[in-house]
Amino acid sequence: KKLVFSGVQPTGNLHLGNYLGAIRRFVALQEGNDCIYCVVDMHALTAQLVHEDMPSQTRSIAAAFIAAGIDPEKHIVFNQSAVPQHAELAWIFNCVARIGWMNRMTQFKDKAGKDREQASLGLYAYPSLMAADILVYRATHVPVGEDQKQHLELARDIAMKFNLDYAEHISRTGYGVDITVGNEPVHAYFPMVEPLIGGPAPRVMSLRDGTKKMSKSDPSDLSRINLMDDEDAISKKIRKAKTDPDGLPSEIDGLQGRPEADNLVAIYAALADKSKADVLAEFGGQQFSVFKPALVDLAINVLAPITGEMRRLMDDTSHIDAILRKGGERARARAEVTMRQVRDVIGFLY
Ligand code: AQP
Incomplete structure (x- = not known):
């Protein structure tokens, strides 16, 4: 113990x-x-x-x-x-x-x-x-x-x-x-x-800059998903998250030098309780226009029950x-x- x-x-x-x-x-x-x-x-x-x-x-x-x-x-x-x-x-x-x-x-x-x-x-x-x-x-x-x-x-x-x-x-x-x-x-x-x-995801990075950690004190609210965000806010922030023009690679090595892509894949993996390799096996070769909506759904599924319960606890x-x-x-x-x-x-x- x-x-x-x-x-x-x-x-x-x-x-x-x-x-x-x-x-x-x-x-x-x-x-x-x-x-x-x-x-x-x-x-x-x-x-x-x-x-x-x-x-x-x-x-x-x-x-x-x-x-x-x-x-x-x-x-x-x-x-x-x-x-x-x-x-x-x-x-x-x-x-x-x-x-x-x-x-x-x-x-x-x-x-x-x-x-x-x-x-x-x-x-x-x-x-x-x-x-x-x-x-x-x-x-x-x-x-x-x-x-x-x-x-x-x-x-x-x-x-x-x-x-x-x-x-x-x-x-x-x-x-x-x-x-x-x-x-x-x-x-x-x-x-x-x-x-x-x-x-x-031991270090979740900002959605606006993949080289900076996601942080409470970042002046841009678009840089982070807050636990109290509603579904619209989560969806907007992930859709607006910075990416590069390429699609997702099939191998982990393909994420090197692509901090924003790496961050979104790491977030997906952590939320889905999978490895990054598993996520790339599923989404490798796809564009962000496919991956981002899947990430939005997953984030909402995981976070909504927690947000709901936090609101209830904060009411009384x-x-x-x-x-x-x-x-x-x-x-x-x-x-x-x-x-x-x-x-x-x-x-x-x-
Ligand atoms: N971006 C992050 N990725 C992974 N873990 C993180 N933690 C914080 N940011 C990230 C972890 O959260 C725990 C609580 O953090 P804290 O509130 O004690 O202080 P912090 O590290 O200063 O958190 P913030 O949100 O980034 O605040 P500011 O903007 O004030 O710096 C810790 O275990 C931390 O590792």
């Missing part, structure tokens, strides 16, 4: 990239594992401090989790700010992580823009809070889109440095667990985090609020077990 953790920020409309790269995989991992899924509202402050619609955005991410099929009774669904232990561990990790490590984070460079001096300290420290989100539950498996890979490598570095810096204290307190790093047995407190990145928010409240209580109890031990390992008196 794996301990799985992942989170999504309440920063705008969820899109197909969030669904295929993350939420749909959260659903699949429930079977046989212990899963903790979080609406990371504290992360949402890193780029923009004031969010008028924070409560409704937070509820809508939780509603998407439930509508997609996450069972909040068997697993835990909650919002990050309800568990202050995340922030407490993040401070300790700020002291473990090195500035040189943070300086390599490409997401910070992308999101900070040109005037880096004006970026918030929170945006810079984001990966340290993300490491705390995972490790405060000593989670081992983290399903994410490819864009988060570097942050997970940093989480491993932070865990490893904590384990080494406090090795003696960990042995003395007896809280450690035996893990293997490479082939070496190590007595550690924090486990090594494994990113779960995969499927045919008492159900979602109860799930978040109960999830928060369960998450706090588990996070506090870790923090009591961490305080002991460090030598904080409490």
Whole structure:
């Protein structure tokens, strides 16, 4: 049984990239594992401090989790700010992580823009809070889109440095667990985090530019399919999606150097639960005028039930609020077990 953790920020409309790269995989991992899924509202402050619609955005991410099929009774669904232990561990990790490590984070460079001096300290420290989100539950498996890979490598570095810096204290307190790093047995407190990145669409690209990832913050709404889009919007966006003049190739190699075609094939494959090769076996040699309507039908078939259920859950928010409240209580109890031990390992008196 794996301990799985992942989170999504309440920063705008969820899109197909969030669904295929993350939420749909959260659903699949429930079977046989212990899963903790979080609406990371504290992360949402890193780029923009004031969010008028924070409560409704937070509820809508939780509603998407439930509508997609996450069972909040068997697993835990909650919002990050309800568990202050995340922030407490993040401070300790700020002291473990090195500035040189943070300086390599490409997401910070992308999101900070040109005037880096004006970026918030929170945006810079984001990966340290993300490491705390995972490790405060000593989670081992983290399903994410490819864009988060570097942050997970940093989480491993932070865990490893904590384990080494406090090795003696960990042995003395007896809280450690035996893990293997490479082939070496190590007595550690924090486990090594494994990113779960995969499927045919680990990185869904913008519908307007196949070299940019589909993103909530892209100013063009035509660049993404939102989970709350109605059928007309989905159809319009796919019909208008950028393509090149050639038809679809029959072999995967034929997608090389054609990022927009590759993206649409990857989206089809992920939605249909097939490989890209299977999709090309079906559509190879066809024009986009044939492929796009098939993609529209498939996208609507997969997304419409989720959208409908999200709308229903958002009409009367008492159900979602109860799930978040109960999830928060369960998450706090588990996070506090870790923090009591961490305080002991460090030598904080409490
Ligand atoms: N385009 C994508 N393809 C695959 N996976 C993606 N994810 C995001 N975009 C894609 C995955 O969705 C999860 C939640 O993301 P997030 O809300 O925590 O933050 P983000 O990565 O910053 O998402 P956005 O939508 O792209 O927002 P902005 O525009 O603010 O950057 C993560 O697992 C992420 O990998």
